[in-house]
Amino acid sequence: MNAVTTRTTLHSQTERLTAWLTDCALPLWASRGINPGNGAHYERLLPDGTVDLASDIRVRVQARQAFVFAAAAKLGWYPEGEAVARGILAFLEAEGLNKAAGGGYVRKFDRHFRVVDASQDLYDHAFILLANAWYFRVSRDSAALERAEALSQYLDRRFGSVHGGWIEGDYETDYRRQNPHMHMLEACLALYDAGAGAPWLARAGELVALFQARFYDAEKNVLFEYFQHDWASRNDDLGMIVEPGHMMEWVWLLDWYGQRTGRTMHQWTAPLYAQGLALGRDANGLLFDAVSSEGAVLDGKKRCWVVTELIKASVIRARYGHPEAESIAVQAVDNLFDYYLCAPTPGAHIEHRDADNSIHNPMAPATTLYHIVMAAIELHRHLQVSTSAN
Template identity: 55%
Template sequence: MHSLRLRATAEGPEFMSHALRAAASRLEHWIRQDALPLWLERGIAPQTRAHYERLTPEGVPDLAASTRVRVQARQAFFFAAAYHRGWCPEGKATAKALLEFVHQHAAHPTAGAGYTHLLNPEFVVVDTRQDLYDHAFFLLANAWCYRAFGEQQYLDEANTLVAHLDEKFGSSVGGWIEGDYAYPYRRQNPHMHLFEAFLALHDATGDAKWLARVGELFALFQTRFFDAPLGVLFEFFDDNWVRLPNAKGDTVEPGHMMEWVWLLDWYGRRSGRPVARYIDTLYKRGLAIGLAPSGLLYDAVAADGRIIDPNKRCWGITELIKASLVQIRAGNPAAEAIAIKGVEDLFTYYLCASTPGSYVDQRGPQDEVVVDVAPASTLYHLIVAAMELLDHFELVASAR
């Protein structure tokens, strides 16, 4: 990052914009030329048309792994978004087949709506729990299938799912409970992804009811998730949205702080609500307490900067890139260099698997490889980062 700053000073802002465009093109090329062909060929089970959980370091399906049902939703989103961008003609049929598989084989047998949680290696349901986080991604997948394909069935399914969540899991103190099972705490994470799904539904339909739903979650962010005195986002709470009084309650995930920067900016642009003070604080504090010496993001820290989990997942750097794009548009002079370095780091540390289109999932305390399998679910983060990089230049141009 230091060298990028020096070059930007010497050569002016034109160099930085050119470098950011090159970074955007590089990630787009990886998605289109490497990731999509690989996962179309090796990610889909030939008999069921369901999606495998992950690829091994050799770039082949892990046939012994169980598969989370939400992987089908995240991959339906991935292929629908790729189709919508014009990157993958096969994306429409693939996304539709994934959601059709879930309807036929992983719908909950007794709940009346919604989905189960886990499939065995033969894609048979072995865990029928209904989980809030899972359903957030089914809402996102249906939003994007409706946006990309224009077929009413996906909007109908989104409406059915939301009614189901409200009836079965709605909480009197805000948001939704974790699911239909005993749980030790409530999480902000599913609500963050519901925030995203409702924004996606609003963009797909133009219907203000979805933006109103986002507003409800924005209030929860303001009053519960975000700690204004400390300037951080906390993760784990009791049933009344009081932060847990233990080490679990101390957990701060820098990647989620960056993800909220992106989401709040999106919400602010759609609603007109002032969000800059949250965005600026989350970004500044996330960098201060979450950044490892290499520039990767720690998986978990405490509000005082103490490192709780020194590992670094791939998805964290994608969120840093997205948050930095928001900060570029807000006028932060350091953000462009951080975004450019973020893409460089993505390729250096994660998109470096021996099989093109695969990736390393996690680096350790010394940035060594600690998880070398490639979970299919990470593609959700990677394609959103690629789309945000490309769309950034249109947003900048429209603001002039």
């Protein structure tokens, strides 16, 4: 497949994924996923496409789906999305604030939308920041940026660590993870892009420095997931874990940061992408959930979101001349449809495949739509950049 053919195919794949979102997924989740009484979003859809009315409901679902609908409205994919996002965020402010803690949000509601877990989790809060960034972009409601600033100050006071970054939450752990910091970087960049000011880009720089100093192993060219409290490496099973999907996600984030600062991030993005493919890809082009830095498969299952991160990383590497990256992106969109966006209900998805590619989890958690929307955004951006370059 030559470059022109690949570019044409990637354009059709972009339109294919966008059509799935606009024609199927966004209308489905808006009609079935939202509680009409309070505007909140349910946790997931059952295999038959009906909403799960028995499941507990996480705060991160509210944040991610507020992002999804705000972004869809901003991009013209689902104009009604602004009102949906506004309703979700209004519910979150009314019912999710942790007043006893003096800031931040709770973690989980029961099926009646009563708080059942008031603990606070850094990962959840990263997505609340992201949701407010995109809600401001579509609504121009300054209250969204004010909420983000207040939340950032609270996280620094309550969870800031002398070793850099933040602790996991207000609960005890014997580890620290790169994952919530990755999403805090995403939120900082999104808020900077929304016009919230240079301090957000400065904070993003601090997180990139943490990646360079702690998360990334330059000898093995991998991203590790779990660390000791001072970010020292771990000599146990947790310390071995490498997630190829997160390596791809960092390719996207580091390039985003480089675009905003004028810094060249190639020395990290190129080996992350190459090693993620070398260690993590199966014969069908799917990425394993977890491997070791030596290439042993630690968890051979394959989740939907990992494919979306491969798409994003591939189109970014294609911009820098990787000879196979666009073809990999084209195949990844095919895999997304063949293995995950093939649920009986159009607009729903299959979340998880086993090592043999049989269905591991037939549920459709709402949280996955965030990844799919981000992949579509990056595909469109790539086509715009490629067209401008030509």
